[in-house]
Amino acid sequence: MHRKGGNATPDRRLHFKPMSHIENAPPSPAVFRILDLFAGPGGLDVAADVLGHRVTGIEWDKNACATRSAAGMDTFYGDVRKYRASFFPHAQVLTGGPPCQTFTVAGHGAGRRALDQVLGYIQRLHDAVRVENGEWKEIFREWREISEELRLKAELAKEVKTEKREVEARRGEKRKALAHNLKERGSSPREIKEFLKTLGAPQDLDLEDDELKRLIEEFSALEDELDGFKVRLEELGDERTGLVLQPLWWVIERSRRPGSKPYEAVVLEQVPAVMPVWEKYAEVLTTLGYRTRTQLMLTEAFGVPQTRKRAVLMARLGGTGVPEVAETHERYRPRNVPTRPSATDQADTLLWNAREESLDGTPKAAWVSMETALKKARGLAPHLPDRPAFTVVSNYGTGGDPSARGRRDHDAPSSTITGKVSRNRLVHQGTDTPLSHFDRFTLAEAGVLQTFPVAYPWSGGDQSQQIGNAVPPRLALHVLRQVLEPEATHEEARARLEQAAAALETWRPSEPVKIREHGQWAGHPLTGR
Structure with a gap:
């Protein structure tokens, strides 16, 4: 089930100096046991590995699990919603990047509605946590109600999608009939294409013909019906709404469930559109006793040879705050754009006002090509x-x-x-x-x-998608070091990052591991069973 794919790189073709993952690196102040939700192929895991920490991931994509298995990454297969925080009582740190594509949907306000729904659910959980110091029974009741609402919406959305597919099939048949009719009347392929797109009639077309009028009216009615389905589906939301809430619920459960111990730290990352969710999360985590920071990070400013923006939430339990993660490299500015945004590009102004030096006063390195x-x-x-x-x-x-x-x-x-x-x-x-x-x-x-x-052993199918979906390990290095080693001096932090980055480049997979499934708790260090 978890075979290596044909494109995995054989070890015999690689030339490495034998070394441990973090040879000569300053030792980690502590080794943390990390639980990574929505773990993907292992971007955060390999970063944690070279920093000396231990990671267990939960992942439902079998292709990503195949890669994780080949890379020796400890993994439980399945839907995060089928697991609970209480199953892993020995996890000290929670990380993850829940799928949030619905927030980036362009047009029709769909992304905004999906975002508003999630923010509303987070507020309900926050209210439950705050009332009378968050009685667990009441908090759990609120979560059950939210989960049931999401389940019912998902079932209804499934029914609507089935109806929508049936109408789409009828529209396809009507489209063919209409195109055939127009072709027989002498319309060119370009005119037919434009007509079907806009329902704007070609010149000299006799719209009084009964058959053509009937086809146009029926086609238009089906188009209107599909628009109605689209609106209904946007109102019902997306099943990923429930996934976005999972990390917050795991933190709440560990913080409020009797007999549980809170996570020492939390790290979450996603696309920039998710920043409002992280900011709302931060309000709840503050109530639970965490010190938090949200940060929009540009990957090339941390040594990644790629321009990419990520929204990151970092939190530590107790009094130690989380400082801003210092950029180590210059930001990339294309040659054909001005050196700073125009006055109308206010959203990106802060990203362009880059410091010439890092926060500790050292010069930044050039971005990596x-x-x-x-x-x-x-x-x-x-x-x-x-x-x-x-x-x-x-x-x-x-x-x-x-x-x-x-x-x-x-x-x-x-x-x-x-x-x-x-x-x-x-x-x-x-x-x-x-x-x-x-x-x-x-x-x-x-x-x-x-x-x-x-040497990363990409395996399974859809490997390009695995790579594209992953968090860049070098970015994860910076974030994990910052959150898990807050007392390090600038010199210690810089040495740790330099050694870990070098170890990341020369990392090699350990022996393949068997992917566990729900219920296979025996002998696992995070389950205590």
């Missing part, structure tokens, strides 16, 4: 391709124009690595001429641009 990262990887794995100067042509459009593909030269950081990274084309720099060889990134190279070790 694709070529620099790939060249270093080739030193460890000589079989990786050595290309001439290239430009990456993205699978995605820019500026709202799907045909205007984004472009990034080899001597710059990569654009955001997504699950479609294998579709990006590599052309000779400054041209549209494809490279004659290796005109796509290999899976190992895509992983390196996410700062995974070149």
Whole structure:
């Protein structure tokens, strides 16, 4: 079930200096046992490993589990909602990145409605926690009510989706009939396409014809019906709403359930659109006794050869606060844009007002380019391709124009690595001429641009999607070190990060491990059974 995929990198082709993961690194002040919800292929796990901590992940994607198994990452397979915090009483730190794609839906206010729903549920949980110091029975009753509401909405949404598919099938048949009718009347393919898109009639078309009128009216009625289904589904929300609430509920359960011990720290990350959720989370965590910080982090400012924004929530129990995570590298500014945003781009102004020095006063390193990262990887794995100067042509459009593909030269950081990274084309720099060889990134190279070790054993199916969905391990290094080692001096922190980053690059997987499933608690260090 958890076999290595054909694209996994065989160890015999890699050339490493034998070493432990953190040889010569300053020792960690403490070894934490981390429970990682929605763990993916192991971006946070490999970062925690080189820092000397122990991680157990919960993941429901079998492909990601195959990679985790090959990488030796301790894992429970299944839906996070089928597990409970009380199953893992010895976990000291909770981390995770719940799927939140619904918050980024463009148009029609769908993303805003999904966000408002989640914020409303968080407020209900917060109110329950605050009332009379949060009586556990009342808190649990509120959670059960929320869970039941979400279950009923999910069932109704499933029924609506079934009806919607039936209407879509009828619309498809009507569309074909209408296109055929228009073709027989002499309309060109372009006119037919435009008509079906806008229902704007081609010139000289006789709309008084009874058959054509009937087809148009029936097609329009089906379009209106589908619009109605879309509105209903937006109102019902998405099953991922419940997943977004899971980390908060696990923290509440460990903090308020009799006999439980609170987590010592919490780290959550997601896309920038989720920042309002983390800020609302922070209010609840503050009530539970945590010191919190939310931070929008630009990955290239932490040594990742890729531009990507992540919203991060960090929390520690008790009096020790969480300082801002200091940027170690310069932020990337494309050559063809101004040095700072216009007055109308207020949302990005803070991101552009970068310090020339880190918080501790040391100069920042230059951002890392694709070529620099790939060249270093080739030193460890000589079989990786050595290309001439290239430009990456993205699978995605820019500026709202799907045909205007984004472009990034080899001597710059990569654009955001997504699950479609294998579709990006590599052309000779400054041209549209494809490279004659290796005109796509290999899976190992895509992983390196996410700062995974070149030896990471990508396995299972849909490996590009696994890579695109993962948290960059180098970013996770900075966040985990900051949250779990708050007393470190600037010098100690810098030494820890430098040694851990070097160990991350040369990391090799241990022996493959068997993925556990729900109920297989015996002998696991976090379960105590």
